[in-house]
Amino acid sequence: xxxxxxxxxxxxxxxxxxxxxxxxxxxxxxxxxxxxxxxxxxxxxxxxxxxxxxxxxxxxxxxxxxxxxxxxxxxxxxxxxxxxxxxxxxxxxxxxxxxxxxxxxxxxxxxxxxxxxxxxxxxxxxxxxxxxxxxxxxxxxxxxxxxxxxxxxxxxxxxxxxxxxxxxxxxxxxxxxxxxxxxxxxxxxxxxxxxxxxxxxxxxxxxxxxxxxxxxxxxxxxxxxxxxxxxxxxxxxxxxxxxxxxxxxxxxxxxxxxxxxxxxxxxxxxxxxxxxxxxxxxxxxxxxxxxxxxxxxxxxxxxxxxxxxxxxxxxxxxxxxxxxxxxxxxxxxxxxxxxxxxxxxxxxxxxxxxxxxxxxxxxxxxxxxxxxxxxxxxxxxxxxxxxxxxxxxxxxxxxxxxxxxxxxxxxxxxxxxxxxxxxxxxxxxxxxxxxxxxxxxxxxxxxxxxxxxxxxxxxxxxxxxxxxxxxxxxxxxxxxxxxxxxxxxxxxxxxxxxxxxxxxxxxxxxxxxx
Numbered sequence: 001x002x003x004x005x006x007x008x009x010x011x012x013x014x015x016x017x018x019x020x021x022x023x024x025x026x027x028x029x030x031x032x033x034x035x036x037x038x039x040x041x042x043x044x045x046x047x048x049x050x051x052x053x054x055x056x057x058x059x060x061x062x063x064x065x066x067x068x069x070x071x072x073x074x075x076x077x078x079x080x081x082x083x084x085x086x087x088x089x090x091x092x093x094x095x096x097x098x099x100x101x102x103x104x105x106x107x108x109x110x111x112x113x114x115x116x117x118x119x120x121x122x123x124x125x126x127x128x129x130x131x132x133x134x135x136x137x138x139x140x141x142x143x144x145x146x147x148x149x150x151x152x153x154x155x156x157x158x159x160x161x162x163x164x165x166x167x168x169x170x171x172x173x174x175x176x177x178x179x180x181x182x183x184x185x186x187x188x189x190x191x192x193x194x195x196x197x198x199x200x201x202x203x204x205x206x207x208x209x210x211x212x213x214x215x216x217x218x219x220x221x222x223x224x225x226x227x228x229x230x231x232x233x234x235x236x237x238x239x240x241x242x243x244x245x246x247x248x249x250x251x252x253x254x255x256x257x258x259x260x261x262x263x264x265x266x267x268x269x270x271x272x273x274x275x276x277x278x279x280x281x282x283x284x285x286x287x288x289x290x291x292x293x294x295x296x297x298x299x300x301x302x303x304x305x306x307x308x309x310x311x312x313x314x315x316x317x318x319x320x321x322x323x324x325x326x327x328x329x330x331x332x333x334x335x336x337x338x339x340x341x342x343x344x345x346x347x348x349x350x351x352x353x354x355x356x357x358x359x360x361x362x363x364x365x366x367x368x369x370x371x372x373x374x375x376x377x378x379x380x381x382x383x384x385x386x387x388x389x390x391x392x393x394x395x396x397x398x399x400x401x402x403x404x405x406x407x408x409x410x411x412x413x414x415x416x417x418x419x420x421x422x423x424x425x426x427x428x429x430x431x432x433x434x435x436x437x438x439x440x441x442x443x444x445x446x447x448x449x450x451x452x453x454x455x456x457x458x459x460x461x462x463x464x465x466x467x468x469x470x471x472x473x474x475x476x477x478x479x480x481x482x483x484x485x486x487x488x489x490x491x492x493x494x495x496x497x498x499x500x501x502x503x504x505x506x507x508x509x510x511x512x513x514x
Contacts, residue, residue: 088207333394
Protein backbone atom coordinates (compact mmCIF):
# COMPACT_ATOMS: atom_id res chain seq x y z
CA UNK A 1 0.00 0.00 0.00
CA UNK A 2 1.15 3.57 -0.67
CA UNK A 3 2.53 4.82 2.63
CA UNK A 4 4.25 8.14 3.40
CA UNK A 5 8.00 7.78 3.14
CA UNK A 6 9.65 8.36 6.52
CA UNK A 7 12.79 10.37 5.82
CA UNK A 8 14.00 10.18 9.42
CA UNK A 9 15.99 6.95 9.44
CA UNK A 10 16.10 6.73 13.24
CA UNK A 11 12.33 7.02 13.37
CA UNK A 12 11.96 4.46 10.58
CA UNK A 13 14.07 1.86 12.37
CA UNK A 14 12.40 2.64 15.72
CA UNK A 15 8.93 2.11 14.27
CA UNK A 16 9.90 -1.15 12.58
CA UNK A 17 11.21 -2.45 15.91
CA UNK A 18 8.33 -1.29 18.09
CA UNK A 19 5.18 -1.41 15.97
CA UNK A 20 3.36 -4.57 14.93
CA UNK A 21 3.74 -5.14 11.20
CA UNK A 22 0.05 -4.43 10.52
CA UNK A 23 0.18 -1.15 12.46
CA UNK A 24 3.36 -0.10 10.66
CA UNK A 25 1.58 -0.53 7.33
CA UNK A 26 -1.25 1.71 8.55
CA UNK A 27 0.98 4.77 9.09
CA UNK A 28 -0.56 7.91 7.58
CA UNK A 29 1.81 10.73 8.59
CA UNK A 30 3.93 12.07 11.43
CA UNK A 31 4.97 15.49 12.77
CA UNK A 32 7.25 17.00 15.39
CA UNK A 33 5.19 18.38 18.24
CA UNK A 34 5.20 19.66 21.80
CA UNK A 35 3.27 17.82 24.54
CA UNK A 36 3.50 18.95 28.18
CA UNK A 37 6.06 21.56 27.08
CA UNK A 38 8.55 18.93 25.90
CA UNK A 39 9.47 17.87 22.38
CA UNK A 40 7.71 14.78 21.08
CA UNK A 41 6.75 13.04 17.82
CA UNK A 42 3.11 12.52 16.86
CA UNK A 43 2.48 9.54 14.60
CA UNK A 44 -0.91 8.90 13.00
CA UNK A 45 -2.03 5.47 11.83
CA UNK A 46 -5.48 4.58 10.53
CA UNK A 47 -6.48 3.40 14.02
CA UNK A 48 -4.33 5.16 16.60
CA UNK A 49 -2.59 8.38 17.50
CA UNK A 50 0.84 7.50 18.86
CA UNK A 51 3.11 9.85 20.84
CA UNK A 52 6.82 9.08 21.22
CA UNK A 53 9.66 11.03 22.73
CA UNK A 54 12.07 12.90 20.44
CA UNK A 55 14.39 11.46 19.32
CA UNK A 56 12.25 8.31 19.49
CA UNK A 57 13.17 5.91 22.28
CA UNK A 58 9.83 4.94 23.80
CA UNK A 59 6.18 4.90 22.78
CA UNK A 60 4.65 7.12 25.46
CA UNK A 61 0.96 7.10 24.61
CA UNK A 62 -1.33 5.21 22.26
CA UNK A 63 -4.78 6.71 21.77
CA UNK A 64 -7.33 4.60 19.87
CA UNK A 65 -9.09 6.99 17.49
CA UNK A 66 -12.47 5.39 18.10
CA UNK A 67 -12.34 6.75 21.67
CA UNK A 68 -12.09 10.40 20.54
CA UNK A 69 -15.01 12.48 21.80
CA UNK A 70 -13.96 15.83 20.36
CA UNK A 71 -11.14 17.10 18.19
CA UNK A 72 -10.52 20.82 17.72
CA UNK A 73 -7.96 23.10 16.12
CA UNK A 74 -7.37 25.94 18.60
CA UNK A 75 -6.26 29.36 17.39
CA UNK A 76 -3.71 30.61 19.92
CA UNK A 77 -0.04 31.51 20.37
CA UNK A 78 1.58 29.34 23.06
CA UNK A 79 3.86 31.36 25.32
CA UNK A 80 6.35 28.49 25.75
CA UNK A 81 7.31 28.66 22.05
CA UNK A 82 9.38 31.42 20.49
CA UNK A 83 10.24 32.80 17.06
CA UNK A 84 8.77 31.21 13.94
CA UNK A 85 7.69 28.10 15.81
CA UNK A 86 5.28 30.14 17.93
CA UNK A 87 3.50 31.57 14.91
CA UNK A 88 3.39 28.48 12.70
CA UNK A 89 2.46 25.86 15.31
CA UNK A 90 -0.98 24.23 15.31
CA UNK A 91 -2.68 23.54 18.62
CA UNK A 92 -4.86 20.40 18.53
CA UNK A 93 -7.10 19.80 21.53
CA UNK A 94 -8.40 16.23 22.00
CA UNK A 95 -10.97 14.92 24.45
CA UNK A 96 -11.18 11.15 24.58
CA UNK A 97 -12.69 8.31 26.57
CA UNK A 98 -10.17 6.99 29.08
CA UNK A 99 -10.04 3.22 28.55
CA UNK A 100 -7.90 2.40 31.54
CA UNK A 101 -10.03 3.89 34.31
CA UNK A 102 -13.62 3.15 33.43
CA UNK A 103 -16.70 1.50 34.82
CA UNK A 104 -18.84 -1.05 33.06
CA UNK A 105 -20.33 -0.16 29.69
CA UNK A 106 -24.05 -0.47 29.02
CA UNK A 107 -23.10 -2.91 26.28
CA UNK A 108 -20.46 -5.04 27.93
CA UNK A 109 -20.05 -6.16 31.50
CA UNK A 110 -16.59 -7.50 30.78
CA UNK A 111 -14.70 -4.79 28.93
CA UNK A 112 -16.63 -1.52 28.83
CA UNK A 113 -16.92 0.85 25.87
CA UNK A 114 -18.30 -0.69 22.65
CA UNK A 115 -16.87 -4.17 23.19
CA UNK A 116 -18.71 -7.39 23.84
CA UNK A 117 -16.74 -10.22 22.22
CA UNK A 118 -13.31 -10.97 20.83
CA UNK A 119 -12.44 -12.07 17.35
CA UNK A 120 -9.51 -12.38 15.02
CA UNK A 121 -11.55 -11.51 11.95
CA UNK A 122 -12.80 -8.16 10.71
CA UNK A 123 -15.89 -8.24 8.54
CA UNK A 124 -17.55 -5.00 7.57
CA UNK A 125 -21.19 -4.45 6.79
CA UNK A 126 -22.43 -7.01 4.29
CA UNK A 127 -25.56 -7.07 2.15
CA UNK A 128 -27.44 -10.10 0.89
CA UNK A 129 -26.13 -10.93 -2.54
CA UNK A 130 -26.37 -13.49 -5.27
CA UNK A 131 -24.38 -16.74 -4.89
CA UNK A 132 -20.80 -16.23 -6.01
CA UNK A 133 -19.73 -17.72 -9.32
CA UNK A 134 -16.45 -19.57 -9.70
CA UNK A 135 -14.73 -16.86 -11.68
CA UNK A 136 -11.58 -14.85 -11.02
CA UNK A 137 -10.78 -17.52 -8.48
CA UNK A 138 -7.19 -16.40 -8.09
CA UNK A 139 -8.39 -12.94 -7.21
CA UNK A 140 -11.01 -14.37 -4.85
CA UNK A 141 -8.24 -15.92 -2.79
CA UNK A 142 -6.67 -12.49 -2.53
CA UNK A 143 -9.84 -10.61 -1.73
CA UNK A 144 -11.11 -13.00 0.92
CA UNK A 145 -8.48 -11.91 3.46
CA UNK A 146 -9.56 -10.44 6.74
CA UNK A 147 -6.83 -9.02 8.93
CA UNK A 148 -6.30 -10.49 12.32
CA UNK A 149 -6.67 -8.71 15.59
CA UNK A 150 -5.43 -9.72 19.01
CA UNK A 151 -6.82 -11.27 22.17
CA UNK A 152 -8.92 -9.33 24.66
CA UNK A 153 -6.97 -6.99 26.88
CA UNK A 154 -6.34 -8.10 30.49
CA UNK A 155 -7.29 -5.62 33.24
CA UNK A 156 -4.74 -2.84 33.68
CA UNK A 157 -3.50 -1.71 37.08
CA UNK A 158 -0.64 0.76 36.62
CA UNK A 159 -0.92 3.66 34.21
CA UNK A 160 0.87 6.80 33.13
CA UNK A 161 -0.37 10.31 33.87
CA UNK A 162 -2.85 10.13 31.00
CA UNK A 163 -3.58 6.47 31.76
CA UNK A 164 -2.95 5.55 28.14
CA UNK A 165 -0.57 2.65 28.65
CA UNK A 166 -2.31 0.47 26.03
CA UNK A 167 -0.29 -1.73 23.74
CA UNK A 168 -0.65 -1.24 20.00
CA UNK A 169 -1.90 -4.81 19.53
CA UNK A 170 -4.61 -4.19 22.09
CA UNK A 171 -5.63 -0.85 20.68
CA UNK A 172 -5.65 -2.18 17.13
CA UNK A 173 -7.98 -4.98 18.09
CA UNK A 174 -10.69 -2.55 19.24
CA UNK A 175 -12.45 -2.83 15.91
CA UNK A 176 -12.06 -6.60 15.89
CA UNK A 177 -14.10 -7.09 19.03
CA UNK A 178 -17.23 -5.07 18.26
CA UNK A 179 -20.51 -6.95 18.38
CA UNK A 180 -24.07 -6.05 19.32
CA UNK A 181 -27.40 -7.69 18.68
CA UNK A 182 -29.79 -6.00 16.28
CA UNK A 183 -32.03 -4.85 19.10
CA UNK A 184 -32.36 -1.15 18.43
CA UNK A 185 -31.93 1.12 21.41
CA UNK A 186 -33.49 -1.34 23.83
CA UNK A 187 -30.15 -1.88 25.55
CA UNK A 188 -30.62 -2.09 29.28
CA UNK A 189 -30.42 1.33 30.85
CA UNK A 190 -29.60 -0.08 34.27
CA UNK A 191 -25.88 0.14 33.42
CA UNK A 192 -25.81 3.89 32.93
CA UNK A 193 -22.28 4.65 34.09
CA UNK A 194 -20.00 6.36 31.60
CA UNK A 195 -16.26 5.94 31.13
CA UNK A 196 -14.25 8.92 32.43
CA UNK A 197 -12.71 11.30 29.93
CA UNK A 198 -9.27 12.86 29.59
CA UNK A 199 -7.78 15.70 27.55
CA UNK A 200 -4.62 15.97 25.50
CA UNK A 201 -3.16 19.12 23.94
CA UNK A 202 -0.70 18.69 21.09
CA UNK A 203 1.20 21.59 19.52
CA UNK A 204 2.32 20.57 16.03
CA UNK A 205 5.40 22.38 14.75
CA UNK A 206 4.05 22.90 11.24
CA UNK A 207 2.02 25.53 9.40
CA UNK A 208 0.12 23.04 7.20
CA UNK A 209 -3.14 21.41 8.27
CA UNK A 210 -2.52 18.03 6.60
CA UNK A 211 -1.93 16.19 9.89
CA UNK A 212 -5.08 17.65 11.46
CA UNK A 213 -7.23 16.86 8.40
CA UNK A 214 -5.96 13.27 8.26
CA UNK A 215 -6.46 12.89 12.02
CA UNK A 216 -10.02 14.21 11.68
CA UNK A 217 -10.74 11.81 8.82
CA UNK A 218 -9.17 8.79 10.53
CA UNK A 219 -11.15 9.40 13.75
CA UNK A 220 -14.41 9.58 11.78
CA UNK A 221 -13.44 6.45 9.83
CA UNK A 222 -12.94 4.51 13.06
CA UNK A 223 -16.35 5.55 14.37
CA UNK A 224 -17.95 4.54 11.08
CA UNK A 225 -16.10 1.21 11.04
CA UNK A 226 -17.11 0.55 14.64
CA UNK A 227 -20.75 1.37 13.95
CA UNK A 228 -20.90 -0.76 10.79
CA UNK A 229 -19.57 -3.77 12.69
CA UNK A 230 -21.88 -3.58 15.70
CA UNK A 231 -24.34 -6.01 14.14
CA UNK A 232 -21.88 -8.38 12.54
CA UNK A 233 -21.29 -11.87 13.90
CA UNK A 234 -17.63 -12.79 14.05
CA UNK A 235 -15.77 -16.06 13.90
CA UNK A 236 -12.22 -16.89 14.87
CA UNK A 237 -9.77 -18.10 12.27
CA UNK A 238 -6.04 -18.14 11.76
CA UNK A 239 -4.31 -15.09 10.37
CA UNK A 240 -4.04 -15.30 6.57
CA UNK A 241 -0.81 -14.83 4.74
CA UNK A 242 -0.51 -11.74 2.59
CA UNK A 243 -0.09 -12.01 -1.16
CA UNK A 244 3.10 -10.55 -2.53
CA UNK A 245 2.68 -7.05 -3.92
CA UNK A 246 3.66 -8.07 -7.46
CA UNK A 247 1.11 -10.88 -7.55
CA UNK A 248 -1.61 -8.65 -6.10
CA UNK A 249 -0.93 -6.01 -8.74
CA UNK A 250 -1.13 -8.60 -11.53
CA UNK A 251 -4.42 -9.97 -10.21
CA UNK A 252 -5.89 -6.48 -9.99
CA UNK A 253 -4.78 -5.69 -13.54
CA UNK A 254 -6.47 -8.87 -14.80
CA UNK A 255 -9.71 -8.10 -12.96
CA UNK A 256 -9.71 -4.52 -14.22
CA UNK A 257 -9.28 -5.74 -17.78
CA UNK A 258 -12.08 -8.32 -17.36
CA UNK A 259 -14.53 -5.69 -16.10
CA UNK A 260 -13.75 -3.29 -18.92
CA UNK A 261 -14.16 -5.91 -21.66
CA UNK A 262 -17.07 -7.94 -20.26
CA UNK A 263 -20.47 -7.25 -21.88
CA UNK A 264 -22.60 -9.82 -20.06
CA UNK A 265 -24.49 -8.18 -17.17
CA UNK A 266 -24.44 -11.20 -14.84
CA UNK A 267 -20.72 -11.79 -15.25
CA UNK A 268 -20.09 -8.06 -14.88
CA UNK A 269 -22.05 -8.15 -11.60
CA UNK A 270 -19.81 -10.87 -10.19
CA UNK A 271 -16.63 -9.17 -11.38
CA UNK A 272 -17.62 -5.91 -9.66
CA UNK A 273 -18.53 -7.94 -6.58
CA UNK A 274 -15.01 -9.40 -6.64
CA UNK A 275 -13.56 -5.90 -6.82
CA UNK A 276 -15.75 -4.73 -3.93
CA UNK A 277 -14.74 -7.69 -1.76
CA UNK A 278 -11.06 -7.16 -2.52
CA UNK A 279 -11.20 -3.44 -1.71
CA UNK A 280 -13.12 -4.18 1.48
CA UNK A 281 -10.27 -6.37 2.74
CA UNK A 282 -7.14 -4.83 1.22
CA UNK A 283 -6.27 -1.13 1.10
CA UNK A 284 -3.79 -1.81 -1.71
CA UNK A 285 -6.72 -2.45 -4.06
CA UNK A 286 -8.01 1.07 -3.43
CA UNK A 287 -4.57 2.44 -4.20
CA UNK A 288 -4.52 0.59 -7.53
CA UNK A 289 -8.07 1.68 -8.35
CA UNK A 290 -7.39 5.39 -7.89
CA UNK A 291 -4.51 5.10 -10.35
CA UNK A 292 -6.76 3.35 -12.88
CA UNK A 293 -8.58 6.09 -14.81
CA UNK A 294 -9.93 3.66 -17.41
CA UNK A 295 -11.68 1.37 -14.92
CA UNK A 296 -13.00 4.26 -12.85
CA UNK A 297 -14.46 5.90 -15.96
CA UNK A 298 -16.09 2.65 -17.10
CA UNK A 299 -17.77 2.07 -13.72
CA UNK A 300 -19.01 5.65 -13.44
CA UNK A 301 -20.33 5.49 -17.00
CA UNK A 302 -22.18 2.27 -16.11
CA UNK A 303 -24.05 4.17 -13.40
CA UNK A 304 -25.67 6.46 -15.95
CA UNK A 305 -26.36 3.67 -18.43
CA UNK A 306 -28.15 1.35 -16.00
CA UNK A 307 -29.97 4.10 -14.09
CA UNK A 308 -31.75 4.98 -17.31
CA UNK A 309 -32.13 1.30 -18.28
CA UNK A 310 -30.92 -0.46 -21.39
CA UNK A 311 -34.08 -2.36 -22.30
CA UNK A 312 -31.91 -5.41 -22.97
CA UNK A 313 -31.95 -7.00 -19.49
CA UNK A 314 -34.36 -7.72 -16.67
CA UNK A 315 -34.80 -4.38 -14.88
CA UNK A 316 -34.44 -5.97 -11.45
CA UNK A 317 -31.06 -7.40 -12.50
CA UNK A 318 -29.93 -3.95 -13.69
CA UNK A 319 -30.90 -2.37 -10.37
CA UNK A 320 -29.07 -5.14 -8.47
CA UNK A 321 -26.00 -4.40 -10.57
CA UNK A 322 -26.34 -0.68 -9.77
CA UNK A 323 -26.47 -1.48 -6.05
CA UNK A 324 -23.30 -3.56 -6.29
CA UNK A 325 -21.61 -0.95 -8.47
CA UNK A 326 -22.35 2.00 -6.18
CA UNK A 327 -21.37 -0.06 -3.13
CA UNK A 328 -18.03 -0.75 -4.81
CA UNK A 329 -17.44 2.93 -5.61
CA UNK A 330 -18.39 3.96 -2.07
CA UNK A 331 -15.95 1.39 -0.70
CA UNK A 332 -13.18 2.84 -2.88
CA UNK A 333 -13.73 6.22 -1.21
CA UNK A 334 -13.93 4.75 2.30
CA UNK A 335 -10.71 5.35 4.28
CA UNK A 336 -8.71 6.35 1.20
CA UNK A 337 -8.34 10.05 2.08
CA UNK A 338 -4.58 9.60 2.55
CA UNK A 339 -4.10 8.58 -1.12
CA UNK A 340 -3.19 11.67 -3.20
CA UNK A 341 -4.04 9.80 -6.41
CA UNK A 342 -7.73 9.83 -5.46
CA UNK A 343 -7.92 13.61 -5.58
CA UNK A 344 -5.82 13.75 -8.74
CA UNK A 345 -7.91 11.14 -10.58
CA UNK A 346 -11.19 12.89 -9.73
CA UNK A 347 -9.84 16.14 -11.19
CA UNK A 348 -8.17 14.63 -14.28
CA UNK A 349 -9.18 16.15 -17.64
CA UNK A 350 -11.12 19.09 -16.17
CA UNK A 351 -12.85 17.01 -13.48
CA UNK A 352 -14.42 14.68 -16.04
CA UNK A 353 -14.78 11.75 -13.58
CA UNK A 354 -16.26 13.92 -10.84
CA UNK A 355 -18.70 15.58 -13.24
CA UNK A 356 -19.81 12.20 -14.62
CA UNK A 357 -20.24 10.82 -11.11
CA UNK A 358 -22.38 13.73 -9.92
CA UNK A 359 -24.42 13.74 -13.12
CA UNK A 360 -25.24 10.06 -12.70
CA UNK A 361 -26.01 10.44 -8.99
CA UNK A 362 -28.54 13.10 -9.95
CA UNK A 363 -30.59 10.66 -12.06
CA UNK A 364 -33.46 8.73 -10.49
CA UNK A 365 -33.68 5.16 -11.84
CA UNK A 366 -36.08 4.95 -14.77
CA UNK A 367 -39.01 2.54 -14.31
CA UNK A 368 -41.85 1.67 -16.66
CA UNK A 369 -45.39 2.17 -15.30
CA UNK A 370 -46.09 -1.50 -14.54
CA UNK A 371 -42.81 -1.88 -12.62
CA UNK A 372 -43.64 0.90 -10.16
CA UNK A 373 -46.21 -1.45 -8.58
CA UNK A 374 -43.78 -4.38 -8.34
CA UNK A 375 -42.87 -5.09 -4.69
CA UNK A 376 -39.45 -6.56 -5.56
CA UNK A 377 -38.56 -3.51 -7.67
CA UNK A 378 -39.76 -1.20 -4.90
CA UNK A 379 -37.51 -2.91 -2.34
CA UNK A 380 -34.56 -2.82 -4.73
CA UNK A 381 -35.10 0.90 -5.39
CA UNK A 382 -35.08 1.57 -1.63
CA UNK A 383 -31.81 -0.35 -1.30
CA UNK A 384 -30.41 1.58 -4.27
CA UNK A 385 -31.40 4.88 -2.61
CA UNK A 386 -29.52 3.82 0.54
CA UNK A 387 -26.45 2.93 -1.52
CA UNK A 388 -26.64 6.22 -3.47
CA UNK A 389 -26.84 8.12 -0.18
CA UNK A 390 -23.69 6.41 1.10
CA UNK A 391 -21.84 7.14 -2.14
CA UNK A 392 -22.87 10.81 -2.16
CA UNK A 393 -21.84 11.00 1.50
CA UNK A 394 -18.36 9.75 0.58
CA UNK A 395 -18.09 12.27 -2.27
CA UNK A 396 -19.13 15.21 -0.06
CA UNK A 397 -16.79 14.06 2.69
CA UNK A 398 -13.91 13.77 0.21
CA UNK A 399 -14.29 17.32 -1.09
CA UNK A 400 -15.24 19.14 2.12
CA UNK A 401 -13.37 17.56 5.03
CA UNK A 402 -10.55 15.42 3.60
CA UNK A 403 -7.20 16.63 2.25
CA UNK A 404 -7.34 17.45 -1.47
CA UNK A 405 -3.54 17.55 -1.94
CA UNK A 406 -3.49 20.84 -3.88
CA UNK A 407 -6.06 19.77 -6.49
CA UNK A 408 -9.13 21.71 -7.62
CA UNK A 409 -11.49 19.58 -5.55
CA UNK A 410 -13.85 21.69 -3.45
CA UNK A 411 -17.35 21.57 -2.06
CA UNK A 412 -18.35 24.62 -4.12
CA UNK A 413 -17.58 22.72 -7.35
CA UNK A 414 -19.78 19.82 -6.26
CA UNK A 415 -22.61 22.17 -5.29
CA UNK A 416 -22.44 23.99 -8.62
CA UNK A 417 -22.58 20.66 -10.48
CA UNK A 418 -25.63 19.53 -8.51
CA UNK A 419 -27.39 22.89 -8.88
CA UNK A 420 -26.93 22.77 -12.65
CA UNK A 421 -28.85 19.48 -12.65
CA UNK A 422 -31.32 20.33 -9.91
CA UNK A 423 -34.37 19.58 -12.04
CA UNK A 424 -33.41 15.90 -11.85
CA UNK A 425 -31.47 15.94 -8.57
CA UNK A 426 -34.39 17.47 -6.64
CA UNK A 427 -36.21 14.13 -6.80
CA UNK A 428 -33.17 12.25 -5.44
CA UNK A 429 -32.62 14.84 -2.67
CA UNK A 430 -36.29 14.76 -1.69
CA UNK A 431 -36.23 10.94 -1.54
CA UNK A 432 -33.12 11.01 0.68
CA UNK A 433 -34.84 13.45 3.04
CA UNK A 434 -37.94 11.25 3.26
CA UNK A 435 -35.79 8.19 3.86
CA UNK A 436 -33.91 9.95 6.69
CA UNK A 437 -37.19 10.96 8.34
CA UNK A 438 -38.57 7.44 7.96
CA UNK A 439 -35.55 5.91 9.73
CA UNK A 440 -35.41 8.44 12.57
CA UNK A 441 -39.14 8.15 13.19
CA UNK A 442 -38.67 4.49 14.15
CA UNK A 443 -36.53 2.79 16.74
CA UNK A 444 -33.68 2.00 14.40
CA UNK A 445 -31.19 -0.80 14.95
CA UNK A 446 -27.40 -0.32 15.23
CA UNK A 447 -27.10 -1.73 11.71
CA UNK A 448 -28.90 1.35 10.32
CA UNK A 449 -26.98 3.96 12.33
CA UNK A 450 -24.33 4.46 9.66
CA UNK A 451 -27.00 4.89 6.97
CA UNK A 452 -28.87 7.37 9.18
CA UNK A 453 -25.67 9.37 9.66
CA UNK A 454 -24.96 9.37 5.91
CA UNK A 455 -28.49 10.55 5.09
CA UNK A 456 -28.50 13.42 7.58
CA UNK A 457 -24.96 14.40 6.61
CA UNK A 458 -25.96 14.68 2.94
CA UNK A 459 -29.25 16.47 3.69
CA UNK A 460 -27.65 18.94 6.11
CA UNK A 461 -24.50 19.73 4.09
CA UNK A 462 -26.50 20.36 0.91
CA UNK A 463 -29.11 22.39 2.79
CA UNK A 464 -26.36 24.57 4.26
CA UNK A 465 -24.47 25.12 1.01
CA UNK A 466 -27.14 24.94 -1.71
CA UNK A 467 -29.96 27.49 -1.75
CA UNK A 468 -32.11 25.31 -4.00
CA UNK A 469 -31.88 22.39 -1.56
CA UNK A 470 -32.81 24.63 1.35
CA UNK A 471 -35.78 26.02 -0.55
CA UNK A 472 -36.94 22.49 -1.35
CA UNK A 473 -36.78 21.44 2.31
CA UNK A 474 -38.54 24.58 3.47
CA UNK A 475 -41.37 24.24 0.96
CA UNK A 476 -41.93 20.48 1.08
CA UNK A 477 -40.49 18.91 4.24
CA UNK A 478 -40.25 21.59 6.94
CA UNK A 479 -43.08 20.40 9.19
CA UNK A 480 -42.05 16.76 8.95
CA UNK A 481 -38.44 17.61 9.81
CA UNK A 482 -39.49 19.65 12.85
CA UNK A 483 -41.81 16.89 14.03
CA UNK A 484 -39.67 13.80 13.49
CA UNK A 485 -36.29 15.35 14.29
CA UNK A 486 -37.24 16.91 17.62
CA UNK A 487 -35.26 15.43 20.53
CA UNK A 488 -32.90 13.38 18.32
CA UNK A 489 -31.00 12.18 21.40
CA UNK A 490 -34.04 9.99 22.19
CA UNK A 491 -34.28 8.53 18.68
CA UNK A 492 -30.71 7.79 17.60
CA UNK A 493 -29.38 4.41 18.78
CA UNK A 494 -27.44 4.92 22.00
CA UNK A 495 -23.95 3.69 22.85
CA UNK A 496 -22.75 3.49 19.24
CA UNK A 497 -19.60 5.27 18.04
CA UNK A 498 -21.61 7.50 15.67
CA UNK A 499 -24.33 8.43 18.17
CA UNK A 500 -23.03 11.89 19.09
CA UNK A 501 -22.09 12.84 15.53
CA UNK A 502 -25.51 11.80 14.21
CA UNK A 503 -27.33 13.82 16.87
CA UNK A 504 -25.15 16.86 16.11
CA UNK A 505 -25.93 16.56 12.38
CA UNK A 506 -29.70 16.42 13.05
CA UNK A 507 -29.48 19.43 15.36
CA UNK A 508 -27.56 21.40 12.73
CA UNK A 509 -30.31 20.70 10.19
CA UNK A 510 -33.00 21.88 12.62
CA UNK A 511 -31.04 25.05 13.32
CA UNK A 512 -30.64 25.78 9.60
CA UNK A 513 -34.41 25.56 9.07
CA UNK A 514 -35.43 27.72 12.03
